[in-house]
Amino acid sequence: MIHVKAYAAQSAASPIAPFSLDRRDPGPHDVQIDILYCGVCHSDLHQARNDWGNSLYPMVPGHEIVGRVKAVGAHVKRLKIGDLAGVGCMVDSCRHCAPCEAGLEQYCVEGATWTYNAHERGSQQLTFGGYSEAIVSDERFVVKIPPTMDLKAVAPLLCAxxxxxxxxxxxxxxxxxxxxxxxxxxxxxxxxxxxxxxxxxxxxxxxxxxxxxxxxxxxxxxxxxxxxxxxxxxxxxxxxxxxxxxxxxxxxxxxxxxxxxxxxxxxxxxxxxxxxxxxxxxxxxxxxxxxSGIGGMPETQEMIDFCAEHGIVSDVEMIRIQDINKAYERLLKNDVHYRFVIDMASLKDAG
Amino acid sequence: MIHVKAYAAQSAASPIAPFSLDRRDPGPHDVQIDILYCGVCHSDLHQARNDWGNSLYPMVPGHEIVGRVKAVGAHVKRLKIGDLAGVGCMVDSCRHCAPCEAGLEQYCVEGATWTYNAHERGSQQLTFGGYSEAIVSDERFVVKIPPTMDLKAVAPLLCAxxxxxxxxxxxxxxxxxxxxxxxxxxxxxxxxxxxxxxxxxxxxxxxxxxxxxxxxxxxxxxxxxxxxxxxxxxxxxxxxxxxxxxxxxxxxxxxxxxxxxxxxxxxxxxxxxxxxxxxxxxxxxxxxxxxSGIGGMPETQEMIDFCAEHGIVSDVEMIRIQDINKAYERLLKNDVHYRFVIDMASLKDAG
Known part of the structure; x- marks a missing residue:
């Protein structure tokens, strides 16, 4: 197990607050990423507050995750230690239905496994998102980020x-x-x-x-x-x-x-x-x-590569994790140009 | 002018009743058709009774019109006297917008001219539909019907x-x-x-x-x-x-x-x-x-030819024009398998 500092909501009414969680050790197909930045999606707020009535607590939101590869399993091919990498809205899918076979895992017939507010496949273990120090994910659901890109402004590309x-x-x-x-x-x-x-x-x-x-x-x-x-x-x-x-x-x-x-x-x-x-x-x-909902993993990598080639990133406003609840309030007023991104270095100061 | 027996609604509240109307003499591009059969579309009923709030009276409904060509203008190419022919929901359009140029006259940017409950293009003259002895229409809006087809069961093809x-x-x-x-x-x-x-x-x-x-x-x-x-x-x-x-x-x-x-x-x-x-x-x-709304004129002809080739027609129940108001009542109860068609020979008995 990997012990990770994080921020979580404990209920619909509670603010996002410090939280400790355990991630699995990387398996042979897994990539372990030290999270450097995480974008704040509108859906983080809705799910943290149970606006859609389907929230699972404790909840560590965040699905616009970028960082550096810390470890890789023996069978991982596309990524190596030290690479910049990203995780978006999904961390798994059935992998055998027609949409999965077409690389459209977001439309998995059995339902994709969302990065947070979901259960790991075939398990009662909750998935936990990017408001945390690290994440472990199967290589298929990790994109590689060219080192030339402005990493903090890449984070929102993973969802927005x-x-x-x-x-x-x-x-x-x-x-x-x-x-x-x-x-x-x-x-x-x-x-x-x-x-x-x-x-x-x-x-x-x-x-x-x-x-x-x-x-x-x-x-x-x-x-x-x-x-x-x-x-x-x-x-x-x-x-x-x-x-x-x-x-x-x-x-x-x-x-x-x-x-x-x-x-x-x-x-x-x-x-x-x-x-x-x-x-x-x-x-x-x-x-x-x-x-239309997000995109499949091959297209997500294509999008990142397109952005690298054409100099496209998001317009971001950096925040510390300690300011996430204030950021949510501003999100509700559309007061952001155009995406909050959490500098995860701030997590070191967490309790 | 051609004097024609017909049936019309005089107001939203009045039943369909005998009516006399004048049709224009056929111009150089026009086809004059003696109507043999006319299908009864659900929209006839809605428009006769002003259910959509846009009815123009007097109204001669009917846009599933088939019959025999009685006369053709000097420039008419596709049809000749004695041919079986049909008129559907449109009798004109602007003919120069992108949809018209693509043969999708039903999506004419200026609006197609509907076969009834409309004004002739650039005129205050009302258009009158198929509950009548004859119709005159520009050749572009007339389809040719192969003589092998069961004509009365072809009528509903023009709309349904x-x-x-x-x-x-x-x-x-x-x-x-x-x-x-x-x-x-x-x-x-x-x-x-x-x-x-x-x-x-x-x-x-x-x-x-x-x-x-x-x-x-x-x-x-x-x-x-x-x-x-x-x-x-x-x-x-x-x-x-x-x-x-x-x-x-x-x-x-x-x-x-x-x-x-x-x-x-x-x-x-x-x-x-x-x-x-x-x-x-x-x-x-x-x-x-x-x-999707009806079809353009080239596709309507294609559909007729496809039906002729594949032996497809509508399932119809024949009525006399004198029974049209009863037929409307049955339409409201979905009591028809699957289209009423008026035998226009019955119009000879009209007052």
């Missing part, structure tokens, strides 16, 4: 990055297309960067006129303020693709109307019920409303 | 047929796929026939166990009763494609859960608001909820 990269690739977003990214937060700011890097004409669609300037800085060609009904009416039927990063249920109808013939809007944030969709908004224009 | 054929083609339904057709009515019975003809394994998904036997007769390989929660649970994640013919808003979530990775459900009936869609049902499995 792949969640936006994957649908833009799957729906073949590229040159000649007008693409909207709805919502400018952790996911949205990565969506803008990727859609731009793929060659699309990128429009930031936001409720907040104040976010326009920043959207342009991130790479957007235009800003469409969704509360400006005249601008929305003028934009009807003009978009090839919409990446919808809004993290809660909302009225998607005004966005569907923005799509041209055969256009698709893909949800990556809202797991909860949407306001009633008007069937006619799908039938007129043969539009699609779809969803 | 193309509405189901087009999405099954667009989403490339074929051998090796498990395809569900949801709802066994005018659209659903054609969906089963086409999905089977395209080589898919076809499952009729219905609320009514009593419809199972008929679904098998129509070509379904299996029946899934959607009120049987155990059967629905067992079928989760097993469908490649679902054609949803339910004509009103409903809860699509139990159907979305039937789809496997990258599966799509396409709405062809419900124009009105759906019950709230759970975003997670789209995100898990990267599923799509889409819509």
């Amino acid at each position: 990055g792949i969640t936006t990269y994957s649908p833009l690739r799957h729906w073949k977003v590229g040159p000649g297309q007008k693409v909207g990214v709805i919502g400018l937060g952790g996911l949205g700011h990565m969506g803008v960067k990727f859609a731009k890097a793929f060659g699309a004409h990128v429009v930031m669609v936001t409720t907040s006129p104040g976010k326009g300037k920043d959207a342009i800085r991130l790479g957007a060609d235009e800003v469409l303020v969704s509360k400006d009904l005249d601008a929305m009416a003028k934009a009807k039927g003009s978009f090839d693709f919409l990446l919808n990063t809004i993290p809660v249920g909302h009225d998607v109808n005004p966005y569907l109307e923005l799509l041209k013939l055969d256009g698709a809007m893909v949800l990556v944030g809202a797991l909860t019920p949407l306001d009633p969709v008007l069937g006619g908004n799908l039938i007129h224009g043969r539009r699609s409303l779809a969803g | 047929g193309i509405t189901t054929y087009s999405p099954l083609r667009h989403w490339k339904v074929g051998p090796g796929q498990k395809v569900g057709v949801i709802g066994l009515g005018g659209l659903g019975h054609m969906g089963v026939k086409f999905a089977k003809a395209f080589g898919a394994h076809v499952v009729m998904v219905t609320t009514s166990p009593g419809k199972g036997k008929d679904a098998i007769r129509l070509g379904a390989d299996e029946v899934l009763v959607s009120k049987d929660l155990d059967a629905m649970a067992k079928a989760k994640g097993s469908f490649d494609f679902l054609l949803n013919t339910i004509p009103v808003g409903h809860d699509v979530n139990p159907y979305l859960e039937l789809l496997k990775l990258d599966g799509a459900m396409v709405l062809v009936g419900a124009l009105t608001p759906l019950d709230p869609v759970l975003g997670g049902n789209l995100i898990h499995g990267r599923r799509s909820l889409a819509g």
Whole structure:
């Protein structure tokens, strides 16, 4: 067993606080990573507070994990001691269903094993996330990070990055297309960067006129303020693709109307019920409303390599682990540009 | 002007009753058709009674029109006097937008001109549908019907047929796929026939166990009763494609859960608001909820030719025009197998 300092929530009501945990010793296919940075995803907050009603305690959140390889099992091939490495939202899957065999482990028919707030496969042992000193994971669920990258700003790529990269690739977003990214937060700011890097004409669609300037800085060609009904009416039927990063249920109808013939809007944030969709908004224009969740492990590595090649990382604001509860409060107010990342060196000061 | 006997609704409250109308003389690109049969679509009833709040009176419903060519304009190429011909839901479109240029006139950016309950392009003249002796339409919006076909059973192909054929083609339904057709009515019975003809394994998904036997007769390989929660649970994640013919808003979530990775459900009936869609049902499995409306004119001709080649027509119940109001009442109770078709010879007896 490896004894690890960590921070955990003990219940829905308790703040994130110091916690000790034991990780398994690395097996023959495992990689042991000393965690250097961990991004703070909106879903960390929801799960820590049991907003989705499925929380398991004690919970060590964090699934945007980067660090340095400390040890590898005898059969590990892609990684060696000293490499920079990352772990995202999954640490295991069944590995034999059709999606797993296609490298789409996130859609595992039996359900992927999530990095935290889950049980290890075939065990009652809870999984524990990245708000901790170290993690041990099977090599298949570890990506290799090129040493040229700004590691702290790589962390959010493991969730916010792949969640936006994957649908833009799957729906073949590229040159000649007008693409909207709805919502400018952790996911949205990565969506803008990727859609731009793929060659699309990128429009930031936001409720907040104040976010326009920043959207342009991130790479957007235009800003469409969704509360400006005249601008929305003028934009009807003009978009090839919409990446919808809004993290809660909302009225998607005004966005569907923005799509041209055969256009698709893909949800990556809202797991909860949407306001009633008007069937006619799908039938007129043969539009699609779809969803997409993170990405498979081969595509996650592809995304990291793409980012290294194109100089793409997240815009991050560094925090100490001791400030995680304050960070959650700011997250609730969308007061972050655009992702908090915990400097795990701060954990040394923990009790 | 051509003077034509017809049946019309004069208001939302009035029954369909005898009516006289004038059609334009055929211009150089027009075809004049003596109507022999006209199918009765659910939307006839909704529009006659102003259920959608957009009705224009007097209204001559009917957009599943077949008959014999009586006259052709000088520039008409595809049709000649004596040919069997059909007119569906559209009689015009802008003809220069991208969808029109692609032969997808139903998605015309300016809006197609519907066969009834619309205005002729650039005019205040109402369009009048098929509950009448004759119709005059531009050749582009007329299909040619092979003389080998059972004409009365061809009529519903012009709406119910193309509405189901087009999405099954667009989403490339074929051998090796498990395809569900949801709802066994005018659209659903054609969906089963086409999905089977395209080589898919076809499952009729219905609320009514009593419809199972008929679904098998129509070509379904299996029946899934959607009120049987155990059967629905067992079928989760097993469908490649679902054609949803339910004509009103409903809860699509139990159907979305039937789809496997990258599966799509396409709405062809419900124009009105759906019950709230759970975003997670789209995100898990990267599923799509889409819509599709009728088909373009080239595809409508392709569908007719496919039906002629494969011996496909609708199952029809013949009525006299004098019985149209009774037929509407039976439609409201889903008491038809599977489409009423008006024998327009009965119009000779009209006042």
